[in-house]
Amino acid sequence: MAEPKKTQLNALHRELGGKMVEFGGYDMPVQFPTGVLKEHLHTRAACGLFDVSHMGQGALSGAGVAAAFEALVPGAIQELKPGQTRYTLLLNDQGGIRDDLMVTRPADDEDFSSLLLVVNAGTKDADFAHLAAHLGGKLAIERFEDRALLALQGPQAAAVFARHCPEAATMKFMTAAKLKVMGLDCIVWRSGYTGEDGYEISVPGDAAEDFARKLLAEPEVLPIGLGARDSLRLEAGLCLYGHDLDETTTPVEAALTWAIGKRRKMEKNFPGAEIIMNQLFDGASRKRVGILPLEKAPAREGTEIRSEAGETIGVITSGGFGPTVNAPIAMGYVPPAYAEDGTPLLLVVRGQARPARVAPMPFASHRYYRG
């Protein structure tokens, strides 16, 4: 296997005692000396800084960018207002999910000629190749390889960030702005993947370490690794691509139908639209649900789900211990007949069927800033 790549903060992670692992082709800190449990709780109580520079940043530009991009996703992109961000899905022709991503209409883009994209690390090369193959003739496609991406998350994130960027304080969840932060040209989003209020900040790569050090110098802020990022997003009920979503999973199965725009449902002109619309009307054979094990044993990814009658009906796609919930939590796929909240299930952990039930997500309430 190829040597894992390094983000602009790699040396800082090592200096801070990060325990490094390979993720999405990158050498990344899974935890710092604080440890996953306390990093998770600290993010919910105060503020955590995450390096997400491994994710793919880029832009599409050209006349008619929104309509052109809609050929690849089910989201209502043309309706985006300046500075608005939306979660959407790159779909294959069977309606399967190639990737999930954030798409933003820049705030200063009055004539709507560009879109900013943030895609997953493990899929970014395939994503940009897919974009080039389908849109390369019509649009300019740019990758921001020289930019880092940091996430500042938690209830103290707004107070901390206001010291460096007062303009960001009034930004609302799922909006973006180009702002000067510490004298640097940054793109700032009020967003994140923890369920907490906070920001994601695209920073010039050569200044990223200094930028991170200044945020870490704030008394509320601790560096947080990918371990806590994973437990935070699972508590928030958010999907991890390659685990909860993949090319064989449709938005209907993944319970992401809210990501299909109203107009797009009428137009039925996104990839796999026929399959997806049929599933919307007739139901899919499986659905992603939240699952609470009723005993203390966590049920990890790959755990078999059985009905109370003992029939194998599905599989856990993400599972572990939720530090804020202080109990095991999971998500997985079951047939619609078993998808109602409260439905009893069995999870086969180490050969033993253990009781669980379908539960609403998020497991920990979202605390986004909506103004």
Place this chain on the structure above:
Amino acid sequence: MTVYFTDQHEWVSVDGEIATVGITTHAAEQLGDVVFVELPTIGKVVSARKEAAVVESVKAASDVYTPVSGEVVEANEAVAAEPAKVNEDPEGAGWFFKVKLSNHGDLSNLMDKAAYDAFVAANG
């Protein structure tokens, strides 16, 4: 009382016929915060170097192997109720289970403290 260590990072403390088993301080540090412990049922017969318990952090589940064969005579319900005890005192109050030894010869394959410390130092 003599304490022995394994290359799978368990310790076993032997008092006559009864062996108390837990995970080493090094293992607890590597695991991070323990959030779940599954103990063997009392009366279960376990075999040396086979899985006997499970310890889980936020991230992952790991097997705990028994260094010695025999019948489980006690399980530490305090760590099942409060898994953080494993991190607080891994080689003391954070013990996992006790086994009535069926083969004292199992002990001859184990390391003493100095040998284990050297093993950890050599293996990171």
